[in-house]
Amino acid sequence: MNPxxxxxxHLSLAPAAPVRPDWIALAQxxxxxxxxxxxxxxxxxxSPKRELALxxxxxxxxxxxSPEHGGGGGSFTDALxxxxxxxxxxxxxxxLLAYHYLHLTxxxxxxxxxxxxxxxxxxxxxxWFWGGASNPRDPESRLAPVADFYRLTGRKTxxxxxxxxxxxxxxxxxxxxxxxLVVPGDREGVTHGNDWDAFxxxxxxxxxxxxxxxxxxxxxxxxxxxxxxxxxxxxVPFHQLxxxxxxxxxxxxxxxxxxxxxxxxxxxxxxxxxxxxxxDPYILEHYGNLDVELRASTALADVAGLxxxxxxxxxxxxxxxxRNVAAAAIYAAKVHSSRTALxxxxxxxxxxxxxxxxxxxxxxxxxxNIRTHTLHDPVVYKSREVGNYALNGVITPTPLxx
Numbered sequence: 001m002n003p004x005x006x007x008x009x010h011l012s013l014a015p016a017a018p019v020r021p022d023w024i025a026l027a028q029x030x031x032x033x034x035x036x037x038x039x040x041x042x043x044x045x046x047s048p049k050r051e052l053a054l055x056x057x058x059x060x061x062x063x064x065x066s067p068e069h070g071g072g073g074g075s076f077t078d079a080l081x082x083x084x085x086x087x088x089x090x091x092x093x094x095x096l097l098a099y100h101y102l103h104l105t106x107x108x109x110x111x112x113x114x115x116x117x118x119x120x121x122x123x124x125x126x127x128w129f130w131g132g133a134s135n136p137r138d139p140e141s142r143l144a145p146v147a148d149f150y151r152l153t154g155r156k157t158x159x160x161x162x163x164x165x166x167x168x169x170x171x172x173x174x175x176x177x178x179x180x181l182v183v184p185g186d187r188e189g190v191t192h193g194n195d196w197d198a199f200x201x202x203x204x205x206x207x208x209x210x211x212x213x214x215x216x217x218x219x220x221x222x223x224x225x226x227x228x229x230x231x232x233x234x235x236v237p238f239h240q241l242x243x244x245x246x247x248x249x250x251x252x253x254x255x256x257x258x259x260x261x262x263x264x265x266x267x268x269x270x271x272x273x274x275x276x277x278x279x280d281p282y283i284l285e286h287y288g289n290l291d292v293e294l295r296a297s298t299a300l301a302d303v304a305g306l307x308x309x310x311x312x313x314x315x316x317x318x319x320x321x322x323r324n325v326a327a328a329a330i331y332a333a334k335v336h337s338s339r340t341a342l343x344x345x346x347x348x349x350x351x352x353x354x355x356x357x358x359x360x361x362x363x364x365x366x367x368x369n370i371r372t373h374t375l376h377d378p379v380v381y382k383s384r385e386v387g388n389y390a391l392n393g394v395i396t397p398t399p400l401x402x
Contacts, residue, residue: 023074026058027082031089038090039362041203047194048203051093052129052164055100062124064101069120076238076312077305080245084301087249088256091369092203094249096129098242099160103130103169106235110180110222119182123167131165131185133209136400141172141211143179143221150174150221152183152214159209163192168209171400179225181216189214200365200372230316230323234308236402237327240382241308244301244333247370251294251341254366255287258348261361262287266353283351290344297340300333327402328389331382338379341370377401 033054034041041051055061063079065071079101087094104123107130108116122128133141133156141154152172162168165185171178183190193208223229266277274280304326311318311326345367349356356363385396395402 021059021063021072021074023060023063023072023078023082024085026060027085030054030058030060030093031086034086034093035089039360039365041090042092042362042365045202047164048093048096048205049164051090051203052096055093055097056127056129060097061100061127061129064105065120065124069117070124071120076309080241080301080305083242084245084249084252087246088253090203091246091250091253091366091373092201094246095201095204095373096161096164098246099132100130102235102239102242103132103161103165104128104167105238106132106180106232107167107169107182107222109232109235110228112223115219115222119167126166128166129161129164131159131161131163131168131205133159133162133168133170133211134400135159136171140178141170143172143174143181143216149218150216152181152189152211152216155208155210157208158206159192160204160206162209163194163205163207174221174225177225179221180223180228181221183211183214183216183220187214198372200368200370230318231312231314233318233320233323234311234326236400237308237311237323237330240327240334241301241304241330243373243376244297244304244330244337247337247341247374248294248297248301250366250370251297251337251344254341254345254348254363255290255294257363257366258287258352261352261356261363265355266351277353286347287351290347293336293340294344297333297337300329300336304329304333324389324393324395327395328386331389331395331402332386335379335382335386338370338374338382342367342374345370 034051059072060082063072063074063082064076067073083094083098086097107119111119135156135158138156139154141152141156143150143152154172156170162185168183168185169180170183171180189212191210191212193210196205196207262283263278268274268277268280272280277283307326307329311322314322348363381398385402388394388396
């Protein structure tokens, strides 16, 4: 008996499933391109235009936009892991990508549905890179109504991404309240100080920005300033979770470099009684302890990511308590990842030995990067928030940081 004829493929009634981008592979491709000269680029501290081009060419700037608007349709988890992967190779570029995701999300969540759709389509079509200028510890920028538009004035430090941004999201005082707006990065009256000179995160474009009577259209003020949508309460936790993931990336990158160096370069101490440094019992113990702490940070970050995804799925139906469940998990991960990354990036030198401090290796950049950014907000205050939630069920109110 002859077997039944195979059904011709052209008769299939099921539509072909869209091919979902492998965001981790794309991020890894960028990381692989960044890694070989990461130390040299850190030394030079030049504006990261080539590095931004790599992010743009990989499609990572469109990851969070919906397919309906031409975007990649990626999840927040995809974005977080992409940041983590790139952080292993270059912490500054991981920060650029993280803050891009932060500022575009803030804009889309605050915008009216019509504004959000228009911004998303334009951002995908123009492959926009997003920045921000809302450092809450500086005096607020101000919006003043003039006829049928507004004038924006102000100066902000730590305007991350802004010097390279196609669109800048910022908060400004408007009357007795505040508005969030989006302004083109090249608009007349917008100037960049190009004065970022910290010893770490040297390519993160986090210098000052000045707004001198910048014309702002009414349609550039997002949504209803008096009634921000409930899901915007997740913007600060999202910021903190992005930070968690590039901290973990930095620690993973540092420990991977130490692993290679110990196995390939380090020499055993003469009293160790072993033939290779990788067999030294003290190195094994201390490397193991660092690995354990990093695994714990990763586990906390992954749990926090799940909590965040669950919270965002609620949209504007989210309650303050549901928001705080996610925030508490994120802040616990922030505390642990901050301490772990500082420990890993400092202690690897004890495992690698004196020769690893040679300038051409540039291993100090891992510690300099994490030390610089962990001062973004005091980790002791994050511990306080975790404790307050655990004991009292509330998150300590710290506007724009909690």
